[in-house]
Amino acid sequence: MSQKPLQNYIPALTGVRALAAYLVFISHYFYVFDDVFPHIVQRFLGEMHIGVSIFFVLSGFLITFRYYNNFHLTKDWFRQYLKNRVARIYPMYALLTTCAFAYYFITKDPAITRGNDNPILLWVMNITFVRGFFYQFWDTGIAQGWSLTVEECFYFSAPIIFLIAKKYNKFYLQPIVLTAFAVVMVLIFSRVNWHGFFGNVPFVMLFTFFGRCFEFFVGVQLARIVLNKGFERTNKITYTYIGFILMMLCVLVMAFQPVPAGWAAGVESTTGIIVNNYFLCIAVALFFYGILTENTLFKKVLALPFVELLGKSSYIFYLIHLGWMYTLMHGYFDSLNDYAFELYDKWGVDWRSPFEFDKLNLLYAFIILNAISILLFTKIEEPLNHYIRRSNFLIKNKSRNPENESVKIN
Template sequence: MSQKPLSNYIPALTGVRALAAYLVFISHYYYVFDDVFPHIVQRFLGEFHIGVSIFFVLSGFLITFRYYKNFHLTTDWFKQYLKNRVARIYPMYALLTICAFVYYFITKDQSITKGNDNPIWLMIMNITFIRGFFFQYWDTGIAQGWSLTVEECFYFSAPIIFLIAKKYNKFYLQPIVLTLFAIGMTLIFSRINWHGFFGNFPFVMLFTFFGRCFEFFVGVQLARFVLNKGFERTNKVTYTYIGLILMGLCVFVMALQPIPKGWAAGVQSTTGIIVNNYFLCLAVALFFYGILTENTVLKKFLALPFVELLGKSSYIFYLIHLGWLYNIMHGCFDKLNDLAFELYDKWGVDWRSPFEFDKLNLLYAFIILNAISMLLFTRIEEPLNHYIRKSNFLIKNKPRNPENESAKIA
């Protein structure tokens, strides 16, 4: 019996992107609930950076799922591939990064430059993704944008990964070589201290492609398996929920680790790095395999049109949820709070301000950020994406059926 052709678009995986972005959001603002949850719960929420691992595994899966079978490492193929990737990732990142530095020039907010005295050069490093290789600069500009340097490294590497896997049958050797390269570079440059270039092991293992390549390779291997076996299976194992439970276990283990000096979470400990980079991604892959092959309530929810829209706009949400735009919103909430109490004094009433509670303000911010993200996605990101794909950028456009893509990863 012939196998049904595999769809190139999977709505539930688009919904997963929203889930991943919201986990990262929680990890950055869990401190707001310090007076509500016990310490271990706070630590647990603080390790929800696992959304980044979900992005990385998903990126490895999607790129492989779309390109592995029709891969031809020719100049035209690579130009078209690169054009698609630029269209998806770069326009909004460049626009929002420029906004971040305009915000800095107006406000002198040091959270953008981390005290660096050459903001123009720093902006160039951010726009070109170079900052992601330097410990001194990795969290400047749009701080969470460091992950895009990791993503871009994978995008450039993917065709080579495919070539070595298909032509030389050396798939499993590649992440070992890349990890050894990361270790060697760190041993060399940690002694030189050139602006923190490959400056220390926690940085290299957690914030560079070479340290986190295993997560992408897990996604690549999942795609290769699915391309070979399809979405249909006979066993009744609920991989979706097994994967979620194992992901929660990994988070719990990281939450139990002591936080190293100068860092912010248990993931930056030695055990945390091992769990995050080598065990968590396996749990994520099981979760994805369940999403692909099962009809669970969660899958149906993630595929809902509104959740799908949240997933499509989650890239922008990820880029704006922390940093200059959130800082502006936080300042507006403070001013609105002061204004509310001024009005109460004028009216002679003793009322509560709707902006005096940090938890409510965080909820307001979450809703507003999602609204802004959806607006920017529909009005700027998606039109720019289509414009670049139809343009003659890198390679002359050829009339063809639109490529169905479920998601871009941040």
């Protein structure tokens, strides 16, 4: 097989990361537009959590593309593999999670601990990712960080997935086994109620790797197809737009689902889980296949240098867009609003405050959070990533040219 078509850098896939992060942002703050849009539009925006599915499919694709044809389950190979993964994910997560708990000790904001009375234990559970297996703890600390537990489970599983697929030709059986394991665990632990460990079906299916594994396997299969066939195509099917339209149709279906008691969106209904976990990811894979093999306007926009930079910093944006940093920012906007009206009273004028409207404040927050993300990416995340890769952490460094962790196909 010729490797020439595979030696390409696809900036648009880096831009996709920004798109995914912004969709999640919309899903968390759609309520700001309650007085603008009809109810069904609000529900539609509330289901934009599909950005998480985009991340999962993309992770499955990228890890497979980078490692599937050259993995060796030796001690040195696995240590290097883990070193790369730690360098990419862990430093900023640990830093921002620690900041979240420092914020809790200063403010006692219950949003960080969700009413749990042992913040030190929660901090340990958060920085070790194990909180993601417990219904009682999954949204503590940086709430959206639950998805990193799912990602880490895939990272640890990927070499075994590759081995079973290549040596035993048992690729499609694996997600079935993992999902069956999740069902058995729920049947056992829903009766035990150990802090919600595998506590209920919606939680396990939506917030653990065992429930979400099919999305990663779809990404894995997409990479296997591209590794086998390359980026060249003979048909003229516009997979980019077909995939995107199908993604939006999945969102619409979830928007029409009744929201179960105690949950926040239609995705938590039975139909929502099925659509989100098993149909949406296929649409995402079609979208990615189009990005990889077509030259569309969508791809050109996602590949713009500024969008690419937003994509590189989107991991940090994802971690800070909801939680303590946004809460501080929102409080600061309220203070500025009060200060503006105090000035207007002194001046004897009846003006509007630039911080009077929630919609404008959300826009300000979006811009500021992106600026902070870019700053943290360039000054902390990227240098730490490179430092760890060049270090002797886990395994002695053998090269001064660490793997480029942008979305690079090589």
